[in-house]
Amino acid sequence: MKFSFKNDYSEGCHSNILKTLLEHNTDQQAGYGEDQYSLQAKELIKQRIKKSDSEIYFVSGGTQANLLVISSVLRPYQCAISASTGHILNNETGAIEATGHKILSIEKEDGKLAPEDIIPVLENHRNIPHQVMPKLVYISNSTELGTIYTLKELENLSKFCRENNLYLFMDGARLGHGLTSEISDLTLEKVAELTDVFYLGGTKNGALIGEAIVINNKELQQDFAFNIKQKGALLAKGRLLGIQFLELMKNDLYFELAKHANQQAMKIKNAMQERGVQFLSDTYTNQIFPILSNDVIQKLSEKFEFYVWKKIDENFSAIRLITSWNTDDEPVNEFIEIIKTEL
Amino acid sequence: MKFSFKNDYSEGCHSNILKTLLEHNTDQQAGYGEDQYSLQAKELIKQRIKKSDSEIYFVSGGTQANLLVISSVLRPYQCAISASTGHILNNETGAIEATGHKILSIEKEDGKLAPEDIIPVLENHRNIPHQVMPKLVYISNSTELGTIYTLKELENLSKFCRENNLYLFMDGARLGHGLTSEISDLTLEKVAELTDVFYLGGTKNGALIGEAIVINNKELQQDFAFNIKQKGALLAKGRLLGIQFLELMKNDLYFELAKHANQQAMKIKNAMQERGVQFLSDTYTNQIFPILSNDVIQKLSEKFEFYVWKKIDENFSAIRLITSWNTDDEPVNEFIEIIKTEL
Amino acid sequence: MKFSFKNDYSEGCHSNILKTLLEHNTDQQAGYGEDQYSLQAKELIKQRIKKSDSEIYFVSGGTQANLLVISSVLRPYQCAISASTGHILNNETGAIEATGHKILSIEKEDGKLAPEDIIPVLENHRNIPHQVMPKLVYISNSTELGTIYTLKELENLSKFCRENNLYLFMDGARLGHGLTSEISDLTLEKVAELTDVFYLGGTKNGALIGEAIVINNKELQQDFAFNIKQKGALLAKGRLLGIQFLELMKNDLYFELAKHANQQAMKIKNAMQERGVQFLSDTYTNQIFPILSNDVIQKLSEKFEFYVWKKIDENFSAIRLITSWNTDDEPVNEFIEIIKTEL
Amino acid sequence: MKFSFKNDYSEGCHSNILKTLLEHNTDQQAGYGEDQYSLQAKELIKQRIKKSDSEIYFVSGGTQANLLVISSVLRPYQCAISASTGHILNNETGAIEATGHKILSIEKEDGKLAPEDIIPVLENHRNIPHQVMPKLVYISNSTELGTIYTLKELENLSKFCRENNLYLFMDGARLGHGLTSEISDLTLEKVAELTDVFYLGGTKNGALIGEAIVINNKELQQDFAFNIKQKGALLAKGRLLGIQFLELMKNDLYFELAKHANQQAMKIKNAMQERGVQFLSDTYTNQIFPILSNDVIQKLSEKFEFYVWKKIDENFSAIRLITSWNTDDEPVNEFIEIIKTEL
Known part of the structure; x- marks a missing residue:
């Protein structure tokens, strides 16, 4: 072949994960994410981002994470903004729209959004109530084109979003790759500080399944668990996700x-x-x-x-x-x- | 403890599954359910139900399977019918309603539906177009109360549904337990013959995650894969589901x-x-x-x-x-x- | 005949309405509810309920009013509570569920809800996050059975809702009939004081079309207009609704x-x-x-x-x-x- | 002023309408569109388009008509295609997306779609099941820019849609203006022949409210009435819509x-x-x-x-x-x- x-x-997962799955296989654990591995893994992530008041949820995949976050955060008449290369726009079978929300697309060669890209979109959406209200900026790091955000770029974007009452959500399906790029000056701590929500992608970085959604903005934390269950994303054996992130977060694996x-x-x-x-x-x-x-x-x-x-x-x-x-x-x-x- | x-x-999964995950861990496989394990597992199930033209999809959990099937099968104005003990009614955070569909509840002590339970519901829903149109009958076997359907009961219900243009969907989160009950005279083949859709639950019977949705009614097969992706249920590493069902179906494990x-x-x-x-x-x-x-x-x-x-x-x-x-x-x-x- | x-x-509308429609027919007016008749009619209603800070929106019919209010007020995982005779349960083709929300039904002979009816529903919905969160109580006055709420009954229900963080929404398709019943001791002012949202039904009381949604709870007022437009309920010629309510509210017609x-x-x-x-x-x-x-x-x-x-x-x-x-x-x-x- | x-x-409606509303004001009529005026008006339209097997429904406004048609016609994973100037894209507060469907936008200076515009969209949406399935082509005549389709253009588009299993839906908010343009060679009969669904807009052409949805494709007719009720668009006093279209269709007013x-x-x-x-x-x-x-x-x-x-x-x-x-x-x-x- x-x-x-x-x-x-294309491959399975890092061997540490399978080893730990095997080691704890017959331990009885509480279901639905209340298992001790999930609790420990969440602690590790909070320590790593130095934000004890963020809330963390493990889900199975990227499309699931995207639709959960966006549908939870937006009110029915609000919409997301994405670069035209955004995974949510072209590669998720209309998952976001299926939850009722429009995505406004901005043409960008490099797949990255900056305040100056977003300003005209805001200006063109002021015919209240005849147009959707832009409310969330969706970015990916690394992007679908492999490019990355610098610290300065993310700071600017974050500042702009806060000034304009926009939530900033980073799709981190390949966040590990973005942050460990030889030219990156961005850190996980900074990502947690500068975004309202982001996720750490496991599926594309050594896990069998799993993305860790990190909700930094306290006003967005409330009742998120309901959405996970309602959208069919709450695994009975949450241990499968917990063990994976526990292993991945240990020693910065x-x-x-x-x-x-x-x-x-x-x-x-x-x-x-x-x-x-x-x-x-x-x-x-x-x-x-x-x-x-x-x-x-x-x-x-x-x-x-x-x-x-x-x-x-x-x-x-x-x-x-x-x-x-x-x-x-x-x-x-x-x-x-x-x-x-x-x- | x-x-x-x-x-x-509460526990992990059968050891055969972990063994095979480990054995094939570094094999490169196509993503999104096109891996060879998934294909083989589907073949095994088709052989076991003796229906080569059924279509099979592996998803992560029961709520996900239920919402995928019901939202895929129904038109916006159609609804499901369930016994009052139905998992979809009380234990899934309104997952079905979140896809836009009402569930009509029928009070039943034993958690099982029979034609005589459904007839009055149909009769009370004839004020077109002011009421939802009942279109799918949801049953569980074994039920949420541990009871089971006999062959005769399922035959009667199936016949009734077909005569009344109702789809029959069996939630099989505990189908293994239902069919191997000492008093059961129902077989997996018969379930496949008598239902439009059912699923074989893995999560509650030795898998880490996984339910195998089996679509027997050809008119319901079309384009089901789109719904799986759109609802965030399509795993990039479908191998995780494929290997589990491959092992579970081998030798009737x-x-x-x-x-x-x-x-x-x-x-x-x-x-x-x-x-x-x-x-x-x-x-x-x-x-x-x-x-x-x-x-x-x-x-x-x-x-x-x-x-x-x-x-x-x-x-x-x-x-x-x-x-x-x-x-x-x-x-x-x-x-x-x-x-x-x-x- | x-x-x-x-x-x-079954009949058209009160003659005053047609007369005023004719009188102002060729006046040019701003569209989408910004016409002077709508503005005046809203003022009249505010004066009548003695609440200058309520917000008022005119829409076409009862099902539309119900779905607009409920889908605007609830978050995706929240649900409504209704008496089993509630119009939203059986006579609106699943309109509420179509916006994603479950309705919990309470069997009541007289079509009226009291705190003691709701308490067990709240108690049975505490398995977070596996169940929907009850958040809005839907009542009708007069009810679908022609019965009415007394002032004391509404006060009790209102107090209970506020203590339990539930919104109270009154379907007033026949509010005029409820309040002018010979045995009613409830007033429109009291309805406005005791509910979060209610509507004054025109269609069943002398208008061609039209229900006046009155939002008393300030936290529910924000951005309601977006929902009206999004659900296709914003009439270009809002004058049609404005003139009707202007005439109906004049001299308590x-x-x-x-x-x-x-x-x-x-x-x-x-x-x-x-x-x-x-x-x-x-x-x-x-x-x-x-x-x-x-x-x-x-x-x-x-x-x-x-x-x-x-x-x-x-x-x-x-x-x-x-x-x-x-x-x-x-x-x-x-x-x-x-x-x-x-x- | x-x-x-x-x-x-900006104005009310043609005087014939008010006259007839007044004349028949106290006649008792069946509700919900079963009144005799609606039945007669539907007959007049069928005669005018020379298609006795089309089905006709009267609704209140353009956004409502658009969302009803599109949400009724599409399966959850299917999407609409529109010129970038399309009313559904920018002027309806995300009404279509709120029903779960994406709209693919095609940049066009003149607001009109031709087969060559659509071909690349189809070619870019073949990554099954990771992308939405294009299924309905939305056009307006006259367009949002005042331009119109010629007979030849509509014939080409219609042929293309049929060859590619796409539904063709014409937004006729200003269909009267399109067809009576001094340069138009298109007729209402041809519109009915070449589209699957279209509507005759009343609101922008002399009615108080009202659009007449005409469903020509028999496979799309089934159960449409349920959607109208479910979306809150079924007026109890359908006579208001019936009388308006009756008057408008008489003598080609x-x-x-x-x-x-x-x-x-x-x-x-x-x-x-x-x-x-x-x-x-x-x-x-x-x-x-x-x-x-x-x-x-x-x-x-x-x-x-x-x-x-x-x-x-x-x-x-x-x-x-x-x-x-x-x-x-x-x-x-x-x-x-x-x-x-x-x-």
Whole structure:
């Protein structure tokens, strides 16, 4: 079978997780997230973000986390704002709209939102009550394009949102990758300080399932648990989520795994740059979008799986390569070898 | 720590599941349910129900399965019918109503629906278009009270539903326990033949998470996958669900586990009946509801955890005891010893 | 054509309304409720209830008013409580559930709710977060059965709701009839003081369309207009609603019309009581439910239209008679004549 | 008071309507659209479109009609497609999303959709089940910009939709104006033949309230009445809607009124064109968007009300002028006089 660079959820989970699942398998625990592993994991996260009054909930996946947060936070006539590349806009089968809320899309090449992008949207939504009320800004870090927010950018955005009564919600499906990027100056503590809600993605970073929703804004904490149950997202065996985050948060394993994934992608990126390859976007996380000739793409696809992302012209296309917490040196080196041979 | 008879989801999962998760942990697999384990597990279920044209989807939990099926099957103005004890009515935080659908409740002592229960509901809902249109009959087997449907009862109900253009949906959160009850004459094949949709519950029968939704009615199969994604129920690592059902379906492990749980409950029931204990309902599955004096309940609660279910009078209450796939002889025998001593 | 006692919306509207519509027909006015008639009508209502800080919105009908208020007031996981006879439960095609909210039903013979009815519902909904959170109490005055609340009853209920963090919402589709009942000691001012929201029904009391939603609780006022637009309930020509309520509120025409309807019903009731007729419920508004022999019902139905409401036994049934703002003496007297002849 | 060219719903309704309302005011009629006027009006419309098997429903307004049709037609995971100027996108407070459905927006200068606009949207929505399924094409005629579809354009679009299993829905809030435009070669019969659903707008063409939804596709007719009731759109006194459409459809009054409105706009347009005025879009209906200098706009606004629609540069802006069924020659001539004086 060919090695796949298609995504970061092709393998199972980090071995520590399976080991602990096995170790505590027959322990009886309270259900629905009241198990001791979940309670401990929440404590670890609170310590890590240095915010004892944040509330934390573990859910199964990213779409679930997004729809839970947004539908819980907004009143019926309020809407979310997202960059046009936002996962909630194009990749979640209308999950947000299915809860009754519009998403206003802002075209952005790099997948990142800044105050100046949002200002015109606010200005164009003042025909009360004939238009939805923009109320929540949805961002991803790293973004769907692999780009990241700097501390300064997030500070500006956060300040803008607070001044304009907008909630700031960060989709952290790949937050580990964003924060451990070699060019990132943002920290998890700062994310917790600057957002109203964010989540730490486990599924794409070494867990079997699981995202940890962190609600920092106290006014949004109330009664969140009801929404989790109502949307079918409350696992009877919450231990499955608790144990995973317990293991991932111990000794910063979560960040080590993400850093590893980033490094493997950077190795390929660097090898390509040395050969003059151009990229669709300049990323420093575990997603890269090199532009290659159809011939080279053909050669690579004989040994590897990946997505052809965007046709550039008759002879060139951008591909998307994603590395994971479990991507070994071997396929990376083999991939680089082909690049070196072909370019 | 006290041993808990509170529910059947207090422990982890059957060891075969963890073993296989470990064994295939680093295999790369397609995401979102397209992994080979899921495909194989679906095949096993189809063979077991002898219906190659049923469609099968794995989701995380019971509330999720219920809301997915009901919201997918009904048009906006249609509603479900449920016994008053139905899980969807009282224990899912309005999950069905949150998708826009009313549930009509029918008072039933034993938690089971028969055609004669449903007829008056249909007759009282003919003021078109001022009332919702009853369209789906929701039943559970075993029920929330531990009772079960006989083959004859299910045949009658199925026939009635088909004659009245009603869909029949069986919540199988404890289907294993229902079918392996010592008094059951119903089989999984018959369930598949007589219902439009049902699910095989994993969470309460040895899985970490997972319910297998089986759609038998072809007109209800179309596009179901969209709903799963839209409601946040599609796991990126579908392998987690696939491997669990693969192991549970192999050699009928699923039914062995349920049978074991039932037998442990019956041991306690029999010991109590020998001492003249009365029960709130006459069950033959893994849930029993003995009526005991407050003194005896007090004694038992020193060593065991369980729910006091219903006050009968000043001196007596019914308690609920649930045994699981993992309930060993030791706590069962110890419990019986106390009964023998105290009664 | 037979005269109909089927309901109180069989005729058009009070002539003052048509006269004013005609008089101002070609005046240009701002749209969407900003017309001067709407503004004046709101002022009149505020003066009448002696609450200058209530907010008033005119919408088209009762189901619309109910769904707007309830969906605006509740968070996704909260639910309404209603007597089992409540219009929202059985006569609105699941309109409330379609906005995502469950309604908990309380069996009541007389269609009225008291604190002691609600207490057990609250006690049975404390399994957080597995059950919906009761948050709004829905009552009707006069009720769907023609009964009414006394001042004392409403005070008790209001006090109870405030102590238990429940909103109290009065469906006033027939509020005029309730308040002008010969046995009522409740006033419109008191209704405004004791409820969080209520509405003054126009459709069943001399308007072509129109209910005036009055929001007394300031925390529920915010942004209500958005919901009206979003649910398709904001009329471009708000003047149609404004003019109607302007005319109805002038010189208490609204209450005169309701009183007239009540009086016509009472004439029939009294004539029947003199002949020993029993009633399904003891009403003093424009709805009466006499129990008559099939023979008498047959005789009456030769000249009049009405609903046969409930079969009592082989020989007797209750019928429902509704009188309106426009029910003249002639049909009433003719009806009474038949009663006198037949009984 | 200044004369307003702000919209076509500033006045009441055509006098024939008020006359008939008065004439039949005290007739008793069945409720909820079963009155004889509604039945007759539906017949007139069916004859006019020469489709006896279409089904017709009268509702109050455009947003209501749009949300009823779209939420009734689509399954939860399906979405609508609209030009970026579509009323449902920007002017209905997220009414469609509030029913659970996404709207995909297509940027179009002229507000009209053609097959070539839709093809790329379909091609970009094939990642099943991760994206919504495009299923309904929403168009307006005349559009929100005053432009219209030719017969050929509608035929092409209709053919494309049928080939691609898309429903075609025409918002006819200003259908009269579209069809009576001096450059239109489209007829009402053709609209009925080429669309699955459309509506005839009354509110903007001489009615107090009212849009006539015409469902031509038989598979979409079933049970539509339930949705009307559930969404709070079923008027108890359906006579109000029936009488209005009865009068509007008699002797093509509907089209005469629209034609009149168009002609008044064209007079102003022609006068402006003679003076060399440019327009934002080239319209032949009752909406025109002349580009004028700030000085001229200032002069006009001393005597007239209208919207300044779009800033062109420091010295020029486009204004929007809308004429109605009731716009007399006097204000039109007066307006033209100012133009002639100032330009």
